[in-house]
Amino acid sequence: VVEYLYKNKFVWEKDLGSLTMTELNLHNITTHKGEALASIRSDKTALQAFSILHEKHISGLPVVDDHNRLVANVSVQDLKEIGHDASDFKVIHEPLLEYLKHAHSQKKFRLFSSDKPVHFHGKETLSEMFEKIHKNRVHRIYYVDSHDHLFGVVTLGDLLKFFLNH
Helix, strand or coil: CHHHHHHCHHHHHHHHHCCECCCCCHHHCCCECCECCCCEECCCEHHHHHHHHHHHCCCEEEEECCCCEEEEEEEHHHHHCCCCCHHHHHHHHCEHHHHHHHHHHCCCCCCCCCCCCCEECCCCEHHHHHHHHHHHCCCEEEEECCCCEEEEEEEHHHHHHHHHHC
């Protein structure tokens, strides 16, 4: 669906593409099923992160530092990356950023990066944000302020609902 919308953006870009995320009110999508945005601090363990994903029935979680600045993203895919060897499973008790380094080193298509996850500040247009999602092949994009403090998340599902309603 993302590929289709991206390749056919000429259909929607004229009317919606130049509007900013703030103008479209997409920057206010900060909750999941009416709850406050879930996040986890970087000093917690991977096991704690996966527990939150399970409890909240979500597929991804922003990782923040002590000042609520976005530093990473953890997803259910990261659990799959530790492999089928039970000896690798012990890393789930490691601090989250260490776990992510290990899990991402197992991926053949993407290595762990110290760069923060894909994000936006609210001033980006819908076209620019969609380009970020398509180019980076992500399922969510985080809304941060000018100091990288986490405020929200927009998922592919949110964008698809938006397109269906317009």
